[in-house]
Amino acid sequence: MKSTISTTTQHDQPVIQVRTADGAEATISLFGGQVLHWQPAGGRPCLYLSEQATYDGKTAIRGGVPVCFPQFAAQGPLPRHGLVRTRTWRLVGQREIDRQVMLTLAIDSDDDTLAVWPYLFSLELTINIGARRLDMELEVTNTGADALEFTAALHTYLRVGEVELAELHGLKGLSYTDACDGGTRKTDPMPALQVDDPIDRIYHDVRRPLTLDDNGRTLQIEQENFSDVVVWNPWEAGAAALADLPDRDFRRMLCVEAAMVKAPVRLAADAQWWGRQSLIIGE
Template identity: 30%
Template sequence: MTWTVVDDGDGSPRIVIAEPAGSTAVVLLNGAQIVSWKNDRHEELLFMGSKVIKKPSKVVRGGIPICFSEFGDTGFQNRNRLWILDSDSSPLPPPKTSSTVDLLLKSSVEDDLKIWPRSFELRLRIILGSGKLTLIPHVRNTDSKVITFSFSLQNYLSVSNISEVRVEGLETLDYFDNLSERKRCTEQADAITFDGEVDRVYLSTPPKIAIIDHEKKRTLVLRKEDLPDAGVWNPWDKKAKMLPDFGYDDYKSMLRVDSSAIEAPIVLKPLEEWNGRQELSFVSSSYCSGQLDPLKVLHG
């Protein structure tokens, strides 16, 4: 296991994780946001807006933000909070071929209880392996009352050209269309492709989704557990102009696919716990070169 805590003196400490095969990841302690994931060839796999300015307590648009909030997003949100290393975690020893970091966020009497009068512990395990990044969120209700919340891992993925990307595994499913006041629709296409702005939340999704990048000859496989919904977002050109972290052409090289619990809230009684899981992995020279059937990626 190899990781180090780095602080450049700007008030934004981060953890740099490395695994034996050579891949790396960087996570900010502010918000537990992963801002970089590189493979063993030092290729960046996550997208970060080209105009992002990293400042303490500032949420940046890119990487993998962790979104935990009172259901309906009206109360507490974790994205501007400083997490700590979880010294109380007692996990099974990780495989020798991966590196693991455990982070912890506890509710604070001074800050959080004024906004959301509930007590909780939010943990995040980050496991970096060769060609694989796994996130395991864990929420424990330490309050005397029920807590209700939504949760999302927002994956900003680096792609070659959004017009050459297709998403498989969400066909025939219902989704909320955020461009039409959350109208409930049904996906009619065999795969999701992109020729304009898309902002949807697909409901009751399968545990495996494939993001196929024809130009990079690469397929990203998203596996998830207890995160039933999947957001799909690209702002396209007009919306990108209004986003402070985005350069004009940034929308062409990104796609956000979320692992979420949005439609139905997660409800925990006192002392109850919830675990989710997400695994991102890449398959090289896949569908676009005819060497891999995308259905085998989804169902294998």
């Protein structure tokens, strides 16, 4: 069986649908350059996508893996989470290697981005879909004459059976900034993170893999060159305040995001930076 790659539309928006030779599936939206769906071979979907997401070509799609650049959240003067999650990317490369499918999407600065952020840039997002893993690598190039600074994240919405039963391992002993407590700096003493309230934390200097235990399914989360991990769930009141999120769906998702937030990346002219996140299903 060969892998298949097709360009089609979903909710009137252009998407790329992939099925690997091993049976893994993925859907990538060109609007936002965003992985919307990933299902490992023989498994169930690993990413959460809201049934009430908006697909109007202007509004960010709630779920999957939005790309945040050059600003994370509202931590700066730009639109929330930056400039590229509500713009259309282009497919610039596709190939199959060892039964895995690799796609490369790209987007560049233009007159609209320059009007709000006066820097020239080029982004590439390389997505590798394997039987049991999904790798996403974001590469940023400063194409201008002046140095620039940015923050970024792969805002990964993970699908869980019941968030209160899920356990996220690997954060013990790490310091974090707690946005639910006014930005207080704390240290996590727990061997596993369990969520039973709103959570909005940025863990710093994360150098080891994390493991999400979702009622018997194990997902390993690895990152390279991203120094922070954001963990977010809006809980009941927060979900009710979001028009594009069903009220009870906070129980079906947990965001675990590879990020560069605490220390912005500074790029000289013509310089490049990259960061990678990998999701790997346990045997």
